[in-house]
Amino acid sequence: MNIRLQYISVAVTILLRTVSSSKILGVFFMPSKSHFTLGNSLARGLAEAGHDVTLINLFGDDQPLPKNGSYRDIVLTGLLDDFLSSRKISPTEMNTSSFMQPFIFNTKMLGLIEKAIKHPEFLNLVNSNETFDVVIVEQFANDVCKYLAPYFDAELIVFSPIGTYPTINNMVGNPTMVSFTPGAFSKYRGRMKFFDRVHNTLIYILEEVLHEFVFLQNQERLLHKYFSNSTNIRNLFYNVSLVLLNSHESIWQPVPQVPNMIQIGGYHVQPPKKLPKDIQVFLDNAEDGVIFFSMGSYLKSTEFPVSKRNALLAAFAQLKEKVLWKWEDEVLPGQPSNVKTAKWLPQNDILAHPNVKLFITHGGLLSSIETIYHGVPVLAFPVFGDQSTNAHNGFKNGYALVLPFKDPDFSEKKIYSLLRELLDNPKYRENAKRRSMIFHDRPMKPMDAAVYWVEYVIRHKGARHLRVDGLDMPWYQYFLVDVIAFLFMSLSLVLSVFLIFVRLVVKSLTGKSKKVKRS
Structure with a gap:
């Protein structure tokens, strides 16, 4: 049946x-x-x-x-x-x-x-x-x-x-619940401390003012410039x-x-496809596992400042694990023996390989989604936009550690310590697998x-x-400004009447007291 x-x-x-x-x-x-x-x-x-x-x-x-x-x-x-x-x-x-x-x-x-x-x-x-x-x-x-x-x-x-x-x-x-919902350019996730909420609120107010009085006005100009008989x-x-x-x-x-x-x-995530032969062999032969490193399609590893690139290379050289790095050039100066590079790498297909133990990423949303899909822990180097928000969200959920790319402590020692924590502490992989289970558990x-x-x-x-x-509804009705104003005025009126009444009573009692004394 x-x-x-x-x-x-x-x-x-x-x-x-x-x-x-x-x-x-x-x-x-x-x-x-x-x-x-x-x-x-x-x-x-x-x-x-x-x-x-x-x-x-x-x-x-x-x-x-x-x-x-x-x-x-x-x-x-x-x-x-x-x-x-x-x-x-x-x-x-x-x-x-x-x-x-x-x-x-x-x-x-x-x-x-x-x-x-x-x-x-x-x-x-x-x-x-x-x-x-x-x-x-x-x-x-x-x-x-x-x-x-x-x-x-x-x-x-x-x-x-x-x-x-x-x-x-x-x-x-x-x-928009500003008390716990971050703006598009805010790094916060979940419960925020007091000054985090202050910062988030200021960003929200700024975005709203800019959007209403600058961004929409610019779009209005384009609308009337290029489309005749256009609406507001x-x-x-x-x-x-x-x-x-x-x-x-x-x-x-x-x-x-x-x-x-x-x-x-x-x-957008598709079932993993067959990997290029050299990548497949590299991943299959990694007895201690592989760290996959990619900064996405827009950010280029070749544009890293030399000091940061050298810090990464020095940290990678100390690892027993292999590193697969999306590097957009033919040569990586100072490349350690355990590092393999390629100008382009099929990210989703690589993350699906069982030997991938860690994903180093900029924290872009697609990369964040794909690592959750496959249940892989993350070391995030956020640079701009929503990357910081995504990265800190991974930290909050226990499957990621975060080192902002502009952090003054972006050093060999710091990078290596974070890598070892993520690789040696099983809680990060367990939390990543838990998020993956939630991701896949949907009605359709x-x-x-x-x-x-x-x-x-x-x-x-x-x-x-x-x-x-x-x-x-106009904004003042949506945010109950008119209701709040009415209640405030009503309360003020009631208090004013009450105070006048009290004053009259006190004045009356005071007057009677003086008459009694004179007699």
Whole structure:
């Protein structure tokens, strides 16, 4: 009987998907390979579910086409090289505070977005007669791109690559609990001490002020400059049917979420593929285990200051374990015999190998997700953005140790002691395996959840019934400013009347007392 029900369920699922193929447009402009991976994985997952998917991006996809639906790349050629060539300083050498990062990031992205919406390939799509059922926009200082949804008469879905944060919360009326929820550029996770909360609150206020009076104003300017008969930028900002969050309780702390916020963290992780022969042999023959070292796709190990590179090499040379290092050059000066380098390494496939005992990473979210997926302990060298938040989250959950890249004590002795603690103390691997179990224990796979909810929005014409009433309230009502003012004034009035009454009583009693004395 159970087998028959399973066959019926599969048949119904196939029937629903073959009947309702939709046209979907994805907009992923971030000049980072990891962000493209997120957009490409989502687009391909939707295509495999039978949909017609177009992805605007900066990288391009040379993989085989999906078997079921259709997938098309629109590559804005030249923008990636232009963005990277404009980098005046290596990210590993930047020394900006968490208060400056939002402004620097949004300013940098503004120029890229303007070039993107002027790109011939982008204009060809806008000026075509194509139609779409839904537009999925990766949220990253690109609110002007939300105009594509009403332009194509489509529903708008926002994708957040780093889970919830104030800007995403504001779109759908989700509460931001500043007392325990860090901002996008804050390093804190979980319960914060008093001055941590002070710092986090100041960052939150700064981000809100900048977003309202600077960032949205810049997006408004682009909107009216390049799109005729365009609407107000705030109408676009709040017209979101669904938010797909690249998060999960195994990765980030649990936070409040309104009904149209859906967690799909880890959807991009694929089953491990066969490794290149030389890598497979290196990992298989590592009797004492392997430390895998990669700073992701954007940060380059070759751009490390020489002092930090030498500190790492000296620490690695003392290890009995082997080290596999993503090094973007032919030669690594001073390379120890137990270190193997490669310009590119299949990170997910390597982390799946049983001989990998430790992952040294910058703390990027995709790297954090993949290490949790495979249950591997972490030594994090966070540099900027959300990396510090992710790294400290791993420390809080007991599977990571953190040494900020700009830490003055980034030394051979410090690095070696952290490595030995992580390798020799079994609690880190146990905690990593525990997080991995939580990650995999879900009612449905994250990609299946993403496909279901995108189709849900299309079926229900934007799913307005998921929208909370708080979005339609002015800020002073949402935050109960009017109620608080009313209660304060009422209390003041009651106290004033009471004090007047007491004064009159006292005055009356005092007057009677004087009359008695005279008599």
